[in-house]
Amino acid sequence: MTPLTRRTLLARSASAALVARAGPAAAAAPPAGRETPGIYRYRIGTFELTALYDGIWYRPITDKFIRNAPFHEVEGALADAFMPADKLATPFTTLVVNTGNKLVLIDTGTGGQIASSAGVLRDNLVAAAIDPKAIDLIVISHFHPDHINGIKDKDNGLVFPNAEIAVPDAEWNFWMDDANLNAAPPELKLAFRNQRRIFADIAKNVTRFEPGTDVAPGIATLAAPGHTPGHAVFAIHSGDKSLLVLGDTAQHPAVFARHPDWQAAFDIDGDAAVATRKKLFDRAAADRMLVTGYHFPFPACGHLVKTASGYEHVPVEWQPTL
Amino acid sequence: MTPLTRRTLLARSASAALVARAGPAAAAAPPAGRETPGIYRYRIGTFELTALYDGIWYRPITDKFIRNAPFHEVEGALADAFMPADKLATPFTTLVVNTGNKLVLIDTGTGGQIASSAGVLRDNLVAAAIDPKAIDLIVISHFHPDHINGIKDKDNGLVFPNAEIAVPDAEWNFWMDDANLNAAPPELKLAFRNQRRIFADIAKNVTRFEPGTDVAPGIATLAAPGHTPGHAVFAIHSGDKSLLVLGDTAQHPAVFARHPDWQAAFDIDGDAAVATRKKLFDRAAADRMLVTGYHFPFPACGHLVKTASGYEHVPVEWQPTL
Numbered sequence: 001m002t003p004l005t006r007r008t009l010l011a012r013s014a015s016a017a018l019v020a021r022a023g024p025a026a027a028a029a030p031p032a033g034r035e036t037p038g039i040y041r042y043r044i045g046t047f048e049l050t051a052l053y054d055g056i057w058y059r060p061i062t063d064k065f066i067r068n069a070p071f072h073e074v075e076g077a078l079a080d081a082f083m084p085a086d087k088l089a090t091p092f093t094t095l096v097v098n099t100g101n102k103l104v105l106i107d108t109g110t111g112g113q114i115a116s117s118a119g120v121l122r123d124n125l126v127a128a129a130i131d132p133k134a135i136d137l138i139v140i141s142h143f144h145p146d147h148i149n150g151i152k153d154k155d156n157g158l159v160f161p162n163a164e165i166a167v168p169d170a171e172w173n174f175w176m177d178d179a180n181l182n183a184a185p186p187e188l189k190l191a192f193r194n195q196r197r198i199f200a201d202i203a204k205n206v207t208r209f210e211p212g213t214d215v216a217p218g219i220a221t222l223a224a225p226g227h228t229p230g231h232a233v234f235a236i237h238s239g240d241k242s243l244l245v246l247g248d249t250a251q252h253p254a255v256f257a258r259h260p261d262w263q264a265a266f267d268i269d270g271d272a273a274v275a276t277r278k279k280l281f282d283r284a285a286a287d288r289m290l291v292t293g294y295h296f297p298f299p300a301c302g303h304l305v306k307t308a309s310g311y312e313h314v315p316v317e318w319q320p321t322l
Numbered sequence: 323m324t325p326l327t328r329r330t331l332l333a334r335s336a337s338a339a340l341v342a343r344a345g346p347a348a349a350a351a352p353p354a355g356r357e358t359p360g361i362y363r364y365r366i367g368t369f370e371l372t373a374l375y376d377g378i379w380y381r382p383i384t385d386k387f388i389r390n391a392p393f394h395e396v397e398g399a400l401a402d403a404f405m406p407a408d409k410l411a412t413p414f415t416t417l418v419v420n421t422g423n424k425l426v427l428i429d430t431g432t433g434g435q436i437a438s439s440a441g442v443l444r445d446n447l448v449a450a451a452i453d454p455k456a457i458d459l460i461v462i463s464h465f466h467p468d469h470i471n472g473i474k475d476k477d478n479g480l481v482f483p484n485a486e487i488a489v490p491d492a493e494w495n496f497w498m499d500d501a502n503l504n505a506a507p508p509e510l511k512l513a514f515r516n517q518r519r520i521f522a523d524i525a526k527n528v529t530r531f532e533p534g535t536d537v538a539p540g541i542a543t544l545a546a547p548g549h550t551p552g553h554a555v556f557a558i559h560s561g562d563k564s565l566l567v568l569g570d571t572a573q574h575p576a577v578f579a580r581h582p583d584w585q586a587a588f589d590i591d592g593d594a595a596v597a598t599r600k601k602l603f604d605r606a607a608a609d610r611m612l613v614t615g616y617h618f619p620f621p622a623c624g625h626l627v628k629t630a631s632g633y634e635h636v637p638v639e640w641q642p643t644l
Contacts (some may be wrong), residue, residue: 028422028423028424028425029420029425029452029453029456029458031370031420031422032363032370032372032420032450032451032452032644033370033644034363034643034644035362035363035641035642035643035644036359036361036362036363036449036450037358038640038642039358040357040358041354041356041357041358048353048354048355050354053640053642054642055642055643056639056640056641056642080627080636081636082610082624082625082636082638083639089639091639091640098351098353098354100350100353101350102350103350103351117641117642117643118642120642120643127358128354128358129354130351130354131351134351136351254636288404297637297639297640298639298640302404303404305402314402314403314404314576315619315637316404317378317405317411317413317619317620318360318375318378318413318619318620319357319378319439320357320360320375320376320377320378320439320440320442321356321357321377321439321442322354322355322356322357
C-alpha cells in the first residue's frame with residue numbers, strides 16, 4: 001500500500017497525469033459558483049414537513065460563555081466537533097408544516113439581521129416553492145432575535161403578510177414588561193428593544209397560547225422554561241407518527257447534548273434550562289422519539305441516544321424520495 | 323412544566339386549537355409531494371466539488387454478514403444508529419470535482435439497478451446543472467456494482483458519453499481474470515458477470531492506473547486493498563487544502579467506523595480490509611483531514627475522531643454559501 005502521510009497527500013505528485021494522454025480537451029465546464037438550496041422534506045403521518053435552512057452563525061465565545069464549566073473543557077468540545085476555536089457553530093433551521101389544512105411556520109430565522117452567513121431562508125422558501133403569502137400561521141418558540149427577526153424584513157415589512165402569529169403567553173409577559181426591560185443588563189436590553197421593534201405595530205395580530213393547548217390541529221405546545229422564561233416546544237402528531245420540536249432546549253448537540261449540564265450565558269435561568277433539557281431529552285431517548293432542534297445540524301432532524309455522560313444526536317438518513 | 327409522556331405527546335389535545343378563532347381560511351396550500359434534490363457543493367482550494375446523492379439501500383443482513391462479531395452486537399450497532407432491524411443503511415454519494423480544467427466524476431452510483439430507493443443520481447445531475455456529456459473523466463474506486471453500474475443505463479448505453487474511464491489496474495486484473503470468475507462462489511459470480519456487462523464493449527476506452535499516480539492534476543490515487551483486491555482511494559488537493567476520498571474503506575460509519583475490526587461478507591480479504599481501514603482512519607484522525615466516504619450519510623463529507631474503541635464520523639456543518 002502506498003505510504004499515506006501528510007506529505008504524500010499534500011505534495012502534488014510528479015507523475016504525469018494519465019488523462020494528459022487523452023486527446024484535446026473540450027472546453028472546460030464552468031464552476032457553478034453557488035451553493036445549492038438547504039431544503040429537506042419529510043412526512044409525519046399525513047403532514048408534509050419542510051426543513052428550511054437559514055444559514056449558520058459562528059458565534060464568538062469567551063471563557064464567560066459557559067457559566068459552570070472550565071473553558072478548556074468548552075474548547076475541547078468545540079475541537080471535538082471541528083468547530084473553529086472560540087466560536088460556537090450555530091446553524092438555524094426553520095420548519096414548515098403542511099397539515100393539509102394549514103401551512104405553519106415554526107420560528108422564522110434571523111431575517112438576515114444576525115450574521116452575514118445567515119439569512120437565506122427567503123431564498124430557500126423560493127427554492128422550495130413555498131409562497132410566504134401562503135403561510136397561515138407562525139408559531140414562535142421564544143423571543144430571541146434569531147427566532148423572531150424573520151417575521152419582518154430590514155424595513156419592518158411583514159415577510160408573511162397573511163400569517164397569524166402565535167407566541168407563548170409567558171414569553172410575551174416576560175419580555176413585554178417594561179419593568180423587566182429597565183432592570184435588564186445592557187446586552188439583554190438589546191433583546192427587549194428588538195422585540196418591541198418586531199411586535200409593537202403588529203401586537204393586535206399576535207395570539208398568545210398557554211402551553212398544553214394546540215396551536216393547530218396536530219401541533220401541541222409544551223412549556224420548556226429556562227433558556228427563556230416562556231420558551232415552548234412543540235409536539236407534532238399525525239396518525240401514529242410524531243415529532244418533538246425542541247427549539248432551543250439545547251443548541252448545537254455536539255456541545256449541549258454531550259454536556260447537558262452546561263449553562264450558557266444566553267440561558268436566562270441556567271438551572272431551569274438544564275432541568276428542562278434533561279427531562280425532555282430523557283423522554284425522547286427513552287421513547288426513541290424523532291426530534292428536531294432549531295440549532296441542530298441541517299436538516300436538524302434525528303434521534304437522541306443517552307450515553308454515560310450525556311446524549312448523542314443521531315441525524316436522520318437523507319431519503320431520496322418523500 | 324407540562325408533563326411530557328408518550329400519552330400526552332401522542333394523544334391529540336382536546337383543547338380547541340387557537341387558530342380556530344381566526345377568520346375563514348384561504349385555500350389550503352397543496353403539499354409539494356416530492357423530495358428536494360440531494361446536492362451539496364463545497365470547495366477544496368480552487369476546486370469546486372459537488373456531492374450528488376444517488377439514494378439509499380436498506381441492505382438485508384443475516385448473522386453471516388459480519389464474519390467476526392456476534393450478531394447481537396451487530397444488531398445493537400444498527401439499533402444505536404436507528405437503522406431498521408437486520409438492515410444496513412447503505413447510502414450512496416458520488417462526487418463531481420471541477421478542477422477548472424477537468425470535470426471528474428468519482429464512482430457512478432447504482433444506475434437504478436440495485437434498489438428502488440436508489441438511482442436518483444441522474445435527476446440530481448440535472449438539478450445541479452451538470453451535463454453528463456460534460457464529464458471528462460470517470461474515476462472508479464473498485465468494481466462493485468454500486469460504483470460502476472452508473473456508467474451505463476439499463477439498456478447498456480453510456481450515461482457519460484465523452485468521459486474517459488480510469489480504473490485501478492489491480493482491480494481490472496482481478497475481476498477480468500476468467501480463472502477468478504470460474505473459481506468464485508455463485509453470489510460473487512454475479513459481480514464478475516456484471517463487470518463484463520459494463521466493461522466488455524468499452525474496454526478500449528478504459529485507462530488503468532497504478533496507485534501512486536495522479537488521474538488528473540490534483541487527484542492522486544492510493545492503493546487501499548482488502549474490500550476488493552484493487553480498491554483505491556483518492557487524495558484531492560488544491561492550494562493548501564485537501565480531501566481524502568475513502569471509497570469503501572468503511573461503509574456506514576455508525577457501523578464500520580465505530581467497529582473498525584468488523585469484517586463484512588462483502589470484503590474479499592477481511593484482514594486486509596481492516597488493516598487498510600485502520601491505517602487510513604488513524605492518519606485521517608491524527609491529521610484532522612477532511613474526508614468523504616461513498617457510504618457515509620449524505621452529504622458524506624466530514625472528519626474522523628479516534629475513540630477508545632474505534633472512530634466517530636463528524637459530519638461537516640452545512641454551509642449556506644459556497
